[in-house]
Amino acid sequence: MKQPSRIEMSSGDQNDLIVRIKQNDAISDPDKQILTGLIEFNGWLQHTLQEKNISISRLKNLYFGNSSEHGKRKKKKKKSGGDDLATNGTSNDIEPVEPDKSGNEQPTETDAVKNSAKNKKSGRLSHADYTNAEEITLTPEHKIGDQCPEDCGGKLTTLPPGMVVKITGQGFAKVTKYKVEKLRCNLCGIQINASMPITLCDDKYDAAFKAQLSMLKYYMGLPFYRIQGYQNALGIPLSDSTQWDLMDALANDVNPVFSYLEKFAANGHLIHADDTTVKILSNIKANAMITDIKDKSRRGTYTTGILSYVDNHQAYLFYSSKNHAGENMLQLLSKRNNELPYVKYMCDALNRNIPQELKAILINCLAHGRRKFVEIEDFFPPECEYVVKLLGIVYHHDSITKDKELNDDERLEYHQLHSKPVIDELYAWLNKQMDEQLVESNSSLGKAIKYMLNHQVALTQFLRIPGAPLDNNILERALKMPIRIRKNSMFFATEHGAYVGSMLLSLICTCVAAKQNPVEYLTALQINKARVVKEPHLWMPWNYQNSMLDYHLAA
DSSP: OOOOOOOOOOOHHHHHHHHHHHHHHTHHHHHHHHHHHHHHHHHHHHHHHHSSSOHHHHHHHHHHHOHHHHHHHHHHHHSSSSSSOOTTTOOOTTOOOOOOSSHHHHHHHOHHHHHHHSSSSSOOGGGGTTTTTTOOOOOOSSTTOOOOOTTTTOOOOOOOOOOOOOOOOSSOOOOOOOOOOOETTTOOOOEEOOOOOOOOSSSOOOHHHHHHHHHHHSOOOOOOHHHHHHHHHHHHHOOOOHHHHHHHHHHHHHHOOOOHHHHHHHHHSSSEEEEEEEBBBEEEEHHOOOOOTOEEEEEEOOOEEEEEEEEEEEEEEEEEOOOOOOHHHHHHHHTSSSTTTTTEEEOOOOOOGTTTTTTEEEOOOHHHHHHHHHTTTSSSSSHHHHHHHHHHHHHHOOOOOHHHTOOHHHHHHHHHHHHHHHHHHHHHHHHHHHTOOOOOSHHHHHHHHHHHTTHHHHGGGTTTTTTOOOOOOOHHHHHHHHHHHHHHHHSSSSSSHHHHHHHHHHHHHHHHHHTOOHHHHHHHHTTTHHHHHHHHOOOOOTHHHHHHHHHHHHH
16 A cells, blocks of 8 residues: 655644535535544544654654654744744743853854864875774885986985775685695604694684674674674685674683773763663563563563763673663662762663662753653644753753863853853743643643753753763763664573673773774783783773783783
8 A cells, every 4th residue: 555645734724624524515424524534533643643652653653754853843944934932931032042251142053063064074084094904115116316217317305105095805704724734654653744823823713703703793783693694605604603602702701801891980980871672582481481460570671881981981881681770870889989979870860760779969861851842842833942942052052162172160160151041041931831830731741841840950960060961862872782783683592692792792882982993902802811810900992002012021
């Protein structure tokens, strides 16, 4: 069946159409009932899908289209010819753009987006962008000081070298077969074999191969069976069971570093946390064996992502189990130095993220509050545009603090000077809507307003606490990694497999955040595993190269 086109009609237009149908004598009464029912159902369906928090997001995308917020706003602006705010407690004379000290007008949220787009790097890549490339120096047949080959009488002098980048293809696994020739004495029977190169490791699969396999599986999200099919197509068989054995062995080698990374992250001054769902087959099978309907034990499984800032380093941790983010945070903070002050803890406002035993300075995600208004903007355009516009100014101020590279105290002072008046105006408006009953409290707009009011302190900590972030977006972006694995590989077979995957993903993401090569890092951990076990603190992504250098110098 061909997908029907969407027809946008206001409630008034729908009522007028129904009246015209009922007044049309050419249409029979049964047909009138059918047509009016279809029109009413169309209006109800659009309203329900967009305003209500239902789980049929696929149907919503098919019906309304899966457009981005930016495209949605651009379409609205083009259609309306402007973005003036209107009724229901909002004012057409609102000037949320605040002048700076010089008297110049601050750019709006849209201007900030345009300016940031201009600053993005564009065009062809430079040779310096290829940081992990082999460099070969080519010298001409002539030397400095030689006579010019054109017989002009001049001599050759040096110029800055040029760089030419060539990229060649290679397979994931390079297989080398060594044909070992053998000799045997015909008298005593002694056998003499050709010697293997001393650079070869004892294992069939070397450390670099395991490291690359972990990147394909846990960073790229490729399932083992897909890698197996790819390798078979290239004539290099690699079974999925063998791949798992290699990842299990790799996890065993790097486990000391992961254990230290947990202790390191526990002592951070700012920690982000959030959850996403994950499937673990062993847990699903165990749940199916439960026949007691009164059993209230937890059935779901989750991947918790944690990002901890320690000094100038970022430590990523992932856990896949039955625990929620709040419970994983409790376990992590149990390893924290008791002499340190309470950690700043950024999360969304779900109760499961904030257990009562947790000792932390709570910060809630402002983007979650903003998102609640964006989702219902089609039904409450003036009110939602007003809220989103004010929050856009706050985000613009925060981008200025990043561009100016302000420290935590300077950033706090800037927000108190520029963002606090905007937040005060926003919350004055939110309180007015509820106090004067300008909004139905049980409507989607009322719920969005109550969310902002109920969590006002945690949502506005950036106005009181140095270094408090506005939102949890950086961690939500990091959670796209386990989500990618879930979409491609669908599940983990056992809790142990989930633990191995989470451990390797933690080290890979921490390595990427430190701007180090994950393959080289994981390879180094395997080659130096005896030293890693003794001194794991010297084998973090940001200091392992110094440890390797010290070892070579000592040798």
